[in-house]
Amino acid sequence: MSKETIELTRELTNIPSPTGDTSTIIDFIYNEMTSHGYEPTINNKGSLIITVPGKTLDKERFITAHIDTLGAMVRAIKPDGRLKLDLIGGFNFNAIEGEYCTIHTQENKTYTGTILMHQTSVHVYKDSGTAKRDQQNMEVRIDEKVSSKEDTENLGIQVGDFISFDPRTVVTPSGYIKSRHLDDKVSAAILMNFLINLKGTNQTLPYTTHFFFSNNEEIGYGGNSNISPNVVEYVAVDMGAMGDDQQTDEYTVSICVKDASGPYHLGLRNHFVSICKEKNIPYQLDIYPYYGSDASAAMRAGADVKHGLIGAGIESSHAYERTHKESIQSTEHLVSEYLFSSFS
Numbered sequence: 498m499s500k501e502t503i504e505l506t507r508e509l510t511n512i513p514s515p516t517g518d519t520s521t522i523i524d525f526i527y528n529e530m531t532s533h534g535y536e537p538t539i540n541n542k543g544s545l546i547i548t549v550p551g552k553t554l555d556k557e558r559f560i561t562a563h564i565d566t567l568g569a570m571v572r573a574i575k576p577d578g579r580l581k582l583d584l585i586g587g588f589n590f591n592a593i594e595g596e597y598c599t600i601h602t603q604e605n606k607t608y609t610g611t612i613l614m615h616q617t618s619v620h621v622y623k624d625s626g627t628a629k630r631d632q633q634n635m636e637v638r639i640d641e642k643v644s645s646k647e648d649t650e651n652l653g654i655q656v657g658d659f660i661s662f663d664p665r666t667v668v669t670p671s672g673y674i675k676s677r678h679l680d681d682k683v684s685a686a687i688l689m690n691f692l693i694n695l696k697g698t699n700q701t702l703p704y705t706t707h708f709f710f711s712n713n714e715e716i717g718y719g720g721n722s723n724i725s726p727n728v729v730e731y732v733a734v735d736m737g738a739m740g741d742d743q744q745t746d747e748y749t750v751s752i753c754v755k756d757a758s759g760p761y762h763l764g765l766r767n768h769f770v771s772i773c774k775e776k777n778i779p780y781q782l783d784i785y786p787y788y789g790s791d792a793s794a795a796m797r798a799g800a801d802v803k804h805g806l807i808g809a810g811i812e813s814s815h816a817y818e819r820t821h822k823e824s825i826q827s828t829e830h831l832v833s834e835y836l837f838s839s840f841s
Contacts, residue, residue: 515568
C-alpha cells in the first residue's frame with residue numbers, strides 16, 4: 498500500500514462532511530480528480546461520479562465509497578445558550594461524549610465547542626455518572642461568551658445548523674490509524690488513489706467502470722438513481738465491522754457475506770475469495786448483523802445487479818475508530834485485482 502493512501506485518508510478525515518453538508522469534500526474530490534485528467538460529474542443529490550471507459554463497453558461495473566459521515570444538527574438553543582443535538586446517522590450519544598465539535602452556520606461562520614453531559618461536574622451533580630446519555634441530557638458547550646438563548650442567536654447559530662465532530666486523526670509508528678470517520682474515508686482514499694495510479698500508468702480496465710462517491714450512505718441511500726442499465730456488478734467498498742463473534746480484524750480485508758439486509762451475491766463473494774487466494778491477499782469472511790451499505794440499498798431499490806461489499810476492518814465503528822495499514826493494504830490490493838479481473 499502506498500503512503501499516499503494514508504495521507505489522503507488523513508486529509509479526507511479532516512474535511513467536515515456530515516450527511517447533508519458534504520459539498521466541501523465533494524468539491525475537494527472533484528478538483529483532485531480533475532487535476533489528474535478525469536471529468537467528474539456531480540448529480541442532483543450532490544454525489545460525484547467518474548466513469549472510466551474500459552475495453553468492453555456493453556457490460557459495466559459500479560464501485561462506490563461514501564464520503565458522508567456521522568454528525569448532528571442543532572435541535573434547540575437552551576435558555577443558558579447551550580445547544581441540544583439531533584443525531585445524523587446511526588450511533589449512540591455516549592460515542593460522542595467529551596468530543597470537540599464545530600458548529601457550521603448558514604452564514605458560513607464556524608464556532609467550536611464540546612459535547613458534554615449537562616450533569617458533567619461530579620462536584621455538583623450526584624447523578625453525573627448514571628444519568629442517561631440522551632438528547633435531553635447531552636449538550637454542546639460553545640466556546641464563546643454566551644449565557645442566554647439570545648447570546649447564542651446573536652452569533653448566527655440557529656436550529657438546523659450542522660455540527661461536525663473533530664476527527665483527531667493520528668497515524669502511529671506501529672501502523673495504526675486512529676480517527677473518527679475512517680468509515681468510510683479510508684475507502685474513498687483507496688478509490689481515489691486507484692484512479693490516480695490508473696491514470697499514471699495508462700492502463701485500461703477490462704470493463705467500463707463507474708466510480709461513485711456517495712454522500713448519503715449514513716442515512717440509508719446512495720447512488721441507486723445513477724446505475725447504468727449496463728451495470729452487472731455493484732461493489733460497495735465500506736468498513737468491516739469488528740466485535741464479538743466477528744471474524745473481521747484490523748489486518749485483513751473483510752468480505753461481507755450477509756448484513757441486516759440479507760446475503761450478498763454468492764457468485765461475487767466467491768470471486769473475491771478466489772482473487773484473495775490466488776494473489777495471497779489476507780482476508781476474512783464475515784456477517785455484519787446491524788449494518789447496511791449502498792450496495793444493499795441498491796438491492797432494495799430494485800437494481801438488477803450482483804452486489805458485493807468489501808472493506809478494511811474498523812475497530813469501534815461509529816465512535817473513535819481505528820484500523821491498521823495492513824488492512825488498508827489488503828483492501829487496496831483486492832480492489833485493484835478485482836477491477837482488472839473478468840466478471841464473476
